[in-house]
Amino acid sequence: MRRAVCPGSFDPVTLGHLDIVERASKIYDSVTVAVLVNKTKSSLYTVAERMALLTQVTAEYGNVRVDSFHGLLVDYCKDHEIPVIVKGLRAISDFDYELQMAQMNHGLAGVETLFMTTNPLYSFLSSSLVKEVARYGGDVSTLVPELVHTSLTERMARP
């Protein structure tokens, strides 16, 4: 069984994330989307909410499961016998940091990182940008799954 993990914050999941997860699901038998529990980073959605959104929008792929992790990603990979991390590369600005992480993860535990180039439609897209645009009433309906758009609209309307 060929397994891979797509890690991230997913606060919330965007069409950029989903594009990478869908393409990974066609290459691997089983893909785990792993939500990083980061207590220092302030987030819009709780980990449970992010996982619930991810579970619904990835259900159609059939071989994608959603989980959360804290601590080192390579420890999660070892515990779950996952040899490959799949990441999306948006721009050259992502590369520097991703290269360091990939080399560290390989050095620590022999876990490989596979980079997929982003779909050009989503190369500028990040969760933080989506939140910022939505916060000021901008239209993000073409950037996130419909379910997330509905949720964001409702959340931003809260006093």
Ligand code: ADP
């Ligand atoms: P962000 O807040 O920047 O969206 P995440 O930590 O949620 O970051 O993203 C997790 C991973 O998903 C990133 O490391 C990257 O590999 C991938 N990713 C995020 N946005 C995109 C995108 N627009 N296109 C391709 N890959 C993406």
